[in-house]
Amino acid sequence: MSPDGQAASCPAGTATRGAYTIRGSMHALSIRNLRKTYPNGIEALKGIDFDVAPGDFYALLGPNGAGKTTAIGIICSLVNKTIGTVQIFGHDIDTDLAAAKACIGLVPQELNMNLFETVQNIVTNQAGYYGIPRRKALQRAEQYLQELRLWDRRHEPARNLSGGMKRRLMIARALIHEPRLLILDEPTAGVDIEIRRSMWDFLQRINAAGTTIILTTHYLEEAEHLCRHVAIIDKGTIIENARMSTILRKLQREVFVLSLREPLASAPVLPGFEAALRADGELEVAVDADHSLNDMFQALNDRNIAVVSLRNKANRLEELFMRLVEGKSAGQAEAAG
């Protein structure tokens, strides 16, 4: 047991958050040739490999059924793998499972708490499962429930909480043993914008304090805003894995929607750009990598078209994501044909 009474040891890194001693090239998470075939024959993971560096904020993206939740389930020992290796801060889940588990905090996609239990008991019980004595657990519970604005509701059963509060409670529960790796599986699904933004701020703070975070989300804006690395998984294979900035640079074309001061009767001809008039009178202009926004405005000025405001038609990452996923499907169909 460590001096502060925390028994859930995540050794090797001699962890105190924000001050890790990292052994050699050890990753926060390292996955090699991970495969999962369910008893019904569905091959959810077809041999994926990826590493997450300590301190990273990592997005694992993919369409529904891509294999994200299966991968997370295996990392957290909720799903048995078929083959492959998973190491968490150097601890192999096959040979050093308890130490590996002690390093992870999980916020799952589905609610998985006893709704009849009080908010405080849910987090203190979780601390107990990690060997944290009750006195220490109560102190930590106050800290995290305060931070996640649930302290006033601590004596209420979890079923009395709103959807957003339940999600925050799952985050507090996942953090109670102060894990070095926090995995969040769609933590902001169904949460309103204000709470989502406050959750983003909170996650950025704990990441800045040293916690490695892996996030899956359907809100690609969320991934773009928070994450420094991204892996895109589709049909059980990783189809992209790079720094967020590198991935976004791959975007060869962006489409902007312009509000115009004077309505146009038809789409203007803008040399070097594709322009289309929308039903609501706004103008869509596609800008490829060879042109800048200045070029576009120059072309509009030349035609005396005044622009009031401008926005992206789609989130940049969303656009790339769709292109990658659809491109892969088309490629597979071609190969099959």
Added chain:
Amino acid sequence: MNLSLNFVALKTIVRKEVVRVLRIWVQTIFPPAITMTLYFIIFGNLIGRRIGDMGGYDYMQYIAPGLIMMSVITNSYGNVVSSFFGAKFGRHIEEMLVSPMSNATIILGHVAGGLIRGLLVGALVTVVALAFTRVEVRHPLITLSMVLLSSTVFALAGFINAIFAKKFDDISIIPTFVLTPLTYLGGVFYSISLLPEFWQRLSLANPILYMVNAFRYGVLGTSDISIATAYAIVLLFVVVLFAVSLALLNRGIGIRE
């Protein structure tokens, strides 16, 4: 294994189970007391007066240890099966599965929860029995050890039932079609010496017979079977059921895909 971690985790599960039992006392503690009061009134008082002595004791005295043991067994089983299956059904079993505590700790914590509820209900039924008859414990050590061992056996059996259960029906099938018949045929209400020889021999295959009789021996000093045999059988069940529970949990049967 990190012993201090697992000790704290064990205390946490036990605390959680006690909180659960007390939170829903109307479902967990109260009904067995009512049921056993009815047994004492109907079987002990009304019908028992016509039956006369059994094993040298009046009928009420004779059935009291059996009824206490019956309530301990059913409540130990019921607590673990409903708590663990409830955790599976509500998916909050994942709280334990993602943690570094050992599978043995998960089993021991739930068994302890079953033991505590079994003993609480057993104590309450004893108080009820005292309102109807005298209960003098002849062999306290045998009485206590047998109630603890029997409670452990059925808490473990409840745990295995919960592991395999996929729906709520599955946690009532075993208690209804196996546990209750075995309990009723386990010598709670009669001495097996009253049965024809064939049925006497068949009764010896019923593990509950050994528990009830050993417990009755502890309380009254009378038993249909050898106490040493009873201890051997009950201990064997504890070891085998714990090993089976641990193997199932280690393989993730019923809890991991």
